[in-house]
Amino acid sequence: MNDKLSRRGLLRLGALTAAGIAASPLLAACGNAGGAPAAKAQGLTVKLPTYTPLANALKADLPGTAAGVPDGFFTYPKQLIRAVPTPPLSGATITAATSTFLPPPPPRAQNPAWQEIEKRLGGKVELTIVAADDWQTKFNTMVAGNTLPDLFQYTAGQGVNNLPAFAASQCADLTALLSGDAIKAYPNLAAIPEIFWKQCIVGGRLYGLPIPRNLVGGMGFYRAEMFAEAGITDLAQITDADRLLEALKAVTDPDRGRWGVITATGGLFGLSIFAQLFGAPNGWRLDKATGKLTAGFETEEYKAAVEFVIKLREAGVIYPGSEGFDSLKRKNEFNSGKAAMTYDGLPAYLGPTGYLQTQKKIDPKADPRPITPFLPSAKAFLNNIVYAVNLVKKGDEAHVKDVLKVADFFSSPFGSEEYTLVNYGVEGTDHTRDAKGNPVLTEAGAKNTTVPWKYLGAPTQPIFDASSAEAVRIQHAAISKLIAVGVEDPTAGLYSPAHEGKFESLNTLRVDGLTSIIAGRRPMSHYDQVVKDWRAAGGDQARKEFEEVIAKG
Amino acid sequence: MERPSRIGLAAKAAILVTVTLLVIYPFVGVIGTSLSTETEIARSGGFVLFPTDLSFAAYDSIFDGGTVTRALAVSVLVTLVGTVASLLATIGLAYGTSRREVTGAKAILMIALFTMLFNPGIIANFLLVKEVGLLNSFGALILPSLVSAFNMVVLRSFFMGLPGELMESARMDGAGDLRILVRIVLPLSKAVLAVIALFYAVSYWNAFFNALLYLDDSEKFPLPLILRSFVLQGRTLESVGAAEAPAPVQAIQMAVLVVAVVPILLVYPFLQRYFTKGVLSGAIKG
Numbered sequence: 020m021n022d023k024l025s026r027r028g029l030l031r032l033g034a035l036t037a038a039g040i041a042a043s044p045l046l047a048a049c050g051n052a053g054g055a056p057a058a059k060a061q062g063l064t065v066k067l068p069t070y071t072p073l074a075n076a077l078k079a080d081l082p083g084t085a086a087g088v089p090d091g092f093f094t095y096p097k098q099l100i101r102a103v104p105t106p107p108l109s110g111a112t113i114t115a116a117t118s119t120f121l122p123p124p125p126p127r128a129q130n131p132a133w134q135e136i137e138k139r140l141g142g143k144v145e146l147t148i149v150a151a152d153d154w155q156t157k158f159n160t161m162v163a164g165n166t167l168p169d170l171f172q173y174t175a176g177q178g179v180n181n182l183p184a185f186a187a188s189q190c191a192d193l194t195a196l197l198s199g200d201a202i203k204a205y206p207n208l209a210a211i212p213e214i215f216w217k218q219c220i221v222g223g224r225l226y227g228l229p230i231p232r233n234l235v236g237g238m239g240f241y242r243a244e245m246f247a248e249a250g251i252t253d254l255a256q257i258t259d260a261d262r263l264l265e266a267l268k269a270v271t272d273p274d275r276g277r278w279g280v281i282t283a284t285g286g287l288f289g290l291s292i293f294a295q296l297f298g299a300p301n302g303w304r305l306d307k308a309t310g311k312l313t314a315g316f317e318t319e320e321y322k323a324a325v326e327f328v329i330k331l332r333e334a335g336v337i338y339p340g341s342e343g344f345d346s347l348k349r350k351n352e353f354n355s356g357k358a359a360m361t362y363d364g365l366p367a368y369l370g371p372t373g374y375l376q377t378q379k380k381i382d383p384k385a386d387p388r389p390i391t392p393f394l395p396s397a398k399a400f401l402n403n404i405v406y407a408v409n410l411v412k413k414g415d416e417a418h419v420k421d422v423l424k425v426a427d428f429f430s431s432p433f434g435s436e437e438y439t440l441v442n443y444g445v446e447g448t449d450h451t452r453d454a455k456g457n458p459v460l461t462e463a464g465a466k467n468t469t470v471p472w473k474y475l476g477a478p479t480q481p482i483f484d485a486s487s488a489e490a491v492r493i494q495h496a497a498i499s500k501l502i503a504v505g506v507e508d509p510t511a512g513l514y515s516p517a518h519e520g521k522f523e524s525l526n527t528l529r530v531d532g533l534t535s536i537i538a539g540r541r542p543m544s545h546y547d548q549v550v551k552d553w554r555a556a557g558g559d560q561a562r563k564e565f566e567e568v569i570a571k572g
Numbered sequence: 573m574e575r576p577s578r579i580g581l582a583a584k585a586a587i588l589v590t591v592t593l594l595v596i597y598p599f600v601g602v603i604g605t606s607l608s609t610e611t612e613i614a615r616s617g618g619f620v621l622f623p624t625d626l627s628f629a630a631y632d633s634i635f636d637g638g639t640v641t642r643a644l645a646v647s648v649l650v651t652l653v654g655t656v657a658s659l660l661a662t663i664g665l666a667y668g669t670s671r672r673e674v675t676g677a678k679a680i681l682m683i684a685l686f687t688m689l690f691n692p693g694i695i696a697n698f699l700l701v702k703e704v705g706l707l708n709s710f711g712a713l714i715l716p717s718l719v720s721a722f723n724m725v726v727l728r729s730f731f732m733g734l735p736g737e738l739m740e741s742a743r744m745d746g747a748g749d750l751r752i753l754v755r756i757v758l759p760l761s762k763a764v765l766a767v768i769a770l771f772y773a774v775s776y777w778n779a780f781f782n783a784l785l786y787l788d789d790s791e792k793f794p795l796p797l798i799l800r801s802f803v804l805q806g807r808t809l810e811s812v813g814a815a816e817a818p819a820p821v822q823a824i825q826m827a828v829l830v831v832a833v834v835p836i837l838l839v840y841p842f843l844q845r846y847f848t849k850g851v852l853s854g855a856i857k858g
Binding site for chain 1: 610611614615616617618633636638639642694695698699702707784785788789790791793797798800801802804805806814815816817818819820821822
């Protein structure tokens with residue numbers, strides 16, 4: 020089970036939906052009330068787009084695999100390929116809305132990268148850029164006010180309670196346009212493997228466009244030099260839970276202001292690391308013989324991980340008070356060497372503000388690395404398959420095709436002129452090439468490239484960090500090892516009204532219950548009660564609906 | 573009155589100094605961090621009280637990019653125009669409803685008071701703004717919050733407390749309603765007007781929610797919305813997806829905070845002397 024609160028979870032606006040149903044017939048599609056079409060559990064029935072690798076794809080320094088291990092590159096290609104030879108739009112304007120984690124970019128008029136992208140597109144993209152934390156609020160008003168743009172982002176828990184009905188009433192059904200060989204009209208989209216498209220099925224039809232990620236979110240990070248100081252030069256030396264506890268105790272030294280594990284609010288004291296190491300299932304476990312599902316936290320493995328984290332807290336290994344930190348504070352403290360282990364997603368490792376470069380700046384001896392599966396029981400959650408799925412607003416076919424062409428443009432692969440433009444802007448103004456030919460953003464470029472184009476469409480994600488080939492190797496090896504023991508959520512791509520509708524409340528119930536147990540406010544014997552409450556609150560209903568879909572398919 | 577003892581005085585001083593330090597500490601920290609280098613910030617865990625190495629790079633960066641300067645201009649414009657428009661509308665409404673001879677004044681007052689108790693909600697407001705064609709315009713930042721019923725009630729109470737004889741004698745001298753308002757009522761109400769102007773100015777300066785809902789074009793974003801995106805950066809809830817968020821340049825975050833706080837902070841000292849007087853005089857009379 021993903022140990023996370025949805026980042027949009029705190030912005031549930033109940034009153035907003037209630038008012039909206041009265042005010043706008045559109046919202047009928049978004050709530051279970053108000054005469055909406057009955058939501059039915061639905062499975063995968065559609066033919067997925069045929070995976071067609073690009074003919075002129077670059078040769079990687081560390082090649083990817085069919086299982087989903089990405090390509091790794093040590094240097095940026097000098098000769099760029101042109102992925103979209105002719106401008107896909109002929110003067111058309113499309114509208115799009117997406118969230119961003121960055122401050123707003125300089126506007127089009129002062130942004131040469133933006134202008135160049137629109138020149139290459141042959142048309143305009145009117146973008147609504149919303150801070151990630153405000154996305155749910157903005158999305159809800161767009162739905163209620165019937166102001167949805169042509170292309171918009173969708174992530175679970177965004178406030179749509181009946182997704183198939185919403186998609187059917189508001190979104191363009193892309194099945195006929197993209198399924199099977201039809202995808203070949205959009206070569207860059209066709210180069211996205213099937214596992215990503217599985218995330219784009221809604222109500223048995225293809226509605227979405229994936230923003231691919233590296234499949235695994237990872238098990239967090241550790242400071243190799245701190246473990247080495249305690250005599251552990253390789254995590255493989257830790258072969259069972261007791262040794263792990265000993266190792267974390269050994270790196271803990273409150274007198275020096277150093278602890279084994281640091282967490283943040285909603286992070287369940289780093290439980291994600293240990294749930295995966297102990298082999299808990301990703302979301303649900305499916306018994307193929309009986310077709311029965313068990314929720315992740317109903318399993319013994321998960322329970323063992325919770326008990327282990329309690330032991331860590333009791334042993335004083337967890338940074339005291341860090342359960343009240345926000346993620347920035349957690350990052351800061353981990354970066355400054357206050358802890359030897361933390362949970363965070365793999366994308367946080369590389370890049371100029373990633374763990375590696377930041378920690379090296381503070382302490383040249385720092386050696387942060389992604390945790391790889393070292394206990395024999397370890398399983399890695401395939402919980403970062405896509406960043407989000409983009410939906411296309413219903414419209415006439417020609418316009419929908421224009422939108423798809425734009426998504427195809429932004430899905431241009433690493434090393435293409437288009438990818439370079441999106442990520443590094445215009446050469447000379449936004450970036451220059453260093454001695455090895457790697458693009459280096461100028462100060463203006465760092466601002467101009469914050470337009471969130473990469474969330475309108477994206478290729479599969481390569482591993483690239485110009486600063487260090489070693490870092491690319493470490494990340495590539497980590498992802499390879501994680502994918503090798505990767506477990507998919509058996510309900511991925513399936514739809515259960517109860518699961519979708521109660522996503523936030525069920526998650527909150529579970530996280531709050533577990534937090535109180537791990538924090539020591541409740542005894543471990545309360546665990547079964549949390550499970551019982553979760554089942555009664557909709558967990559059992561979701562299970563039943565998923566099981567029905569699995570039985571059919 | 574009995575003179576306080578030395579111990580009492582010392583205790584008071586100690587408490588006041590402690591409280592003041594507690595209030596000043598984060599401010600100094602924000603300013604200190606905004607003037608630090610990234611390495612120093614990272615080394616000290618994200619908060620620098622007194623930077624060893626002064627760096628103005630963060631301020632250079634935000635004023636250079638155009639995003640913050642433009643947002644600052646938008647905020648100044650919206651605050652100025654909004655405050656003037658709100659004051660005019662509030663004065664008109666408060667004066668009209670404060671005159672007993674105006675027919676329907678009570679009904680209008682009730683309608684205004686109703687909005688204090690019952691809010692139409694986000695969607696209804698959004699649909700209204702959309703229907704009148706204000707989406708994505710600066711008008712959407714001002715018109716939906718043009719009159720605050722609270723401010724109107726304060727002002728009306730103040731107007732009602734003014735001696736009726738003054739207005740009667742003015743009328744006898746041939747003054748019309750407008751002249752009475754402009755020449756007699758308003759000059760007597762400077763204190764309360766200053767306070768209400770401050771209330772409006774602060775609320776326009778700080779408002780981000782209307783901008784979030786009604787504006788799509790980031791070129792039109794006011795400073796609080798930009799500030800929000802800077803400050804929230806990197807602070808999202810823990811999740812795999814949030815690992816996408818690059819760690820922010822914390823000096824820049826703090827510099828934007830300083831830029832957003834200082835202008836409105838500077839207004840306070842000029843209006844301070846009217847503050848207590850204005851609010852109380854409106855509140856207890858009438």
